[in-house]
Amino acid sequence: MSVDGLPEKFDVIVHPAPELRGELRAQPSKNYTTRYLLAAALAVGESRVVGVATSEDAGAMLRCLGDWGAGVELVGGDAVIRGFGASPRAGVTLNPGNAGAVARFLMGVAALTTGTEFVTDYPDSLGKRPQGDLLEALSRLGARVQSRDGMFPVSISGPIRGGVVEVSAERSSQYASALMFLGPLLPDGLELRLTGEIKSHAPLRQTLDTLAAFGVRASASEDLSRISIPGGQAFRAGRVLVPGDYPGSAAILAAAVTRPGEVRLSNLREQDLQGEREAVAVLREMGADIVRDGDVLTVRGGRPLHGVVRDGDGFTDAVQALTGAASLAGGTTTWENVYTLRLKECDRISDTRRELERLGLSVSETQDSLTVTGTPSLAGGVTADGHGDHRMIMLLTILGLSAAAPIRITAAHHIRKSYPLFFRHLEELGARFEYPEATRA
Numbered sequence: 001m002s003v004d005g006l007p008e009k010f011d012v013i014v015h016p017a018p019e020l021r022g023e024l025r026a027q028p029s030k031n032y033t034t035r036y037l038l039a040a041a042l043a044v045g046e047s048r049v050v051g052v053a054t055s056e057d058a059g060a061m062l063r064c065l066g067d068w069g070a071g072v073e074l075v076g077g078d079a080v081i082r083g084f085g086a087s088p089r090a091g092v093t094l095n096p097g098n099a100g101a102v103a104r105f106l107m108g109v110a111a112l113t114t115g116t117e118f119v120t121d122y123p124d125s126l127g128k129r130p131q132g133d134l135l136e137a138l139s140r141l142g143a144r145v146q147s148r149d150g151m152f153p154v155s156i157s158g159p160i161r162g163g164v165v166e167v168s169a170e171r172s173s174q175y176a177s178a179l180m181f182l183g184p185l186l187p188d189g190l191e192l193r194l195t196g197e198i199k200s201h202a203p204l205r206q207t208l209d210t211l212a213a214f215g216v217r218a219s220a221s222e223d224l225s226r227i228s229i230p231g232g233q234a235f236r237a238g239r240v241l242v243p244g245d246y247p248g249s250a251a252i253l254a255a256a257v258t259r260p261g262e263v264r265l266s267n268l269r270e271q272d273l274q275g276e277r278e279a280v281a282v283l284r285e286m287g288a289d290i291v292r293d294g295d296v297l298t299v300r301g302g303r304p305l306h307g308v309v310r311d312g313d314g315f316t317d318a319v320q321a322l323t324g325a326a327s328l329a330g331g332t333t334t335w336e337n338v339y340t341l342r343l344k345e346c347d348r349i350s351d352t353r354r355e356l357e358r359l360g361l362s363v364s365e366t367q368d369s370l371t372v373t374g375t376p377s378l379a380g381g382v383t384a385d386g387h388g389d390h391r392m393i394m395l396l397t398i399l400g401l402s403a404a405a406p407i408r409i410t411a412a413h414h415i416r417k418s419y420p421l422f423f424r425h426l427e428e429l430g431a432r433f434e435y436p437e438a439t440r441a
């Protein structure tokens with residue numbers, strides 16, 4: 001039984017919510033869960049990752065680390081990891097499911113082994129996402145690499161010594177993060193040169209933060225184009241606490257600002273490297289009433305909102321949620337510099353335009369931007385395609401709560417990739433859902 005108690009595969013019917021009211025604790029951060037679990041496995045000895053996420057991506061990381069030889073035990077809400085240090089088991093086939101960051105981080109570390117295979121049971125999602133930039137960097141460092149045109153399935157064989165290497169950061173920051181986990185364990189370390197226009201700076205800083213939390217030395221230029229990681233280091237086992245998750249909470253906040261009522265969301269620390277923290281400022285700029293008291297945000301919903309023009313790259317995983325608010329706001333919103341959204345679980349620019357148009361909204365796109373003109377009176381009464389993408393499902397749910405008639409979202413169980421309790425949390429606030437059998441995989 002999954003943590004949400006819902007069927008294995010389901011569509012969701014989202015009923016209009018007259019108001020949202022109540023208190024929630026933000027779920028554990030996706031990005032810190034994946035990082036802390038990996039760093040714990042790269043340490044020798046026992047680490048405790050306190051309050052890990054229960055999502056599919058967290059499960060994928062735990063499963064792969066276990067397959068590589070780490071001891072993995074879930075104790076209450078914590079993960080106790082006995083690490084394999086610099087010696088993950090060779091000759092293993094890993095399946096990271098649909099988890100992009102997990103897949104990329106593990107592919108970097110695979111250069112420590114004399115051979116690791118990567119497969120996915122999500123050929124239409126992770127299987128279509130590009131891995132070439134990372135594979136090229138590993139290959140230039142001397143690893144033997146095979147792939148299907150830079151995509152899954154992939155095989156990587158080391159060992160390698162390290163040194164100076166360029167890696168493109170134009171399509172994803174995850175390639176550079178992957179090398180940052182590998183670098184300290186190589187004899188010669190890594191001098192990373194990030195090429196192209198660097199995207200997603202925030203997750204790179206979260207990786208640096210994680211290395212520091214595990215006693216690993218690394219230094220970076222201010223613009224992150226040069227990252228220097230001395231070799232021959234060890235990750236130091238210890239105890240780390242996973243902070244609250246801003247990307248998933250952005251969806252709760254967007255739902256709360258667009259309905260009448262009052263919602264308190266705790267466990268969201270103010271000083272945090274998650275870029276999606278900016279969702280709070282963006283919603284305020286749109287006219288939302290959100291007040292912070294320490295780690296608690298209080299939203300008084302139902303205020304009229306207006307559109308904004310923003311560079312979305314700094315809060316990439318909150319763009320879908322904020323598009324939910326923008327779709328219900330007066331005027332037009334544009335997210336600029338969001339090309340990388342095309343390379344996520346679905347094409348979050350074109351697929352979003354299609355779904356919003358199906359709901360009667362006026363939307364346009366360029367190669368690297370998305371523009372939506374909002375409406376305070378959404379008709380609903382349609383079936384929308386969740387595109388197997390948790391963040392698309394969050395966006396459509398936000399709209400369903402405000403539409404005049406219910407919206408059905410296909411294959412809504414994919415919410416579990418990052419936020420298994422999303423519907424349950426909204427139910428606690430008064431929302432109403434039905435969970436009929438899924439009409440697609």
Ligand SMILES: O=C(O)C1=C[C@@H](OP(=O)(O)O)[C@@H](O)[C@H](O)C1
Nearest residue numbers: 031101172173174200203316317
């Ligand atoms: O490093 C990470 O944990 C992540 C980096 C981001 O990806 P990109 O760097 O591809 O934008 C983000 O979208 C993803 O959900 C998690």
Ligand SMILES: C=C(OP(=O)(O)O)C(=O)O
Nearest residue numbers: 098099100101102317344
């Ligand atoms: C894009 C995402 O995840 P990943 O790249 O880790 O699959 C996300 O969480 O929205």
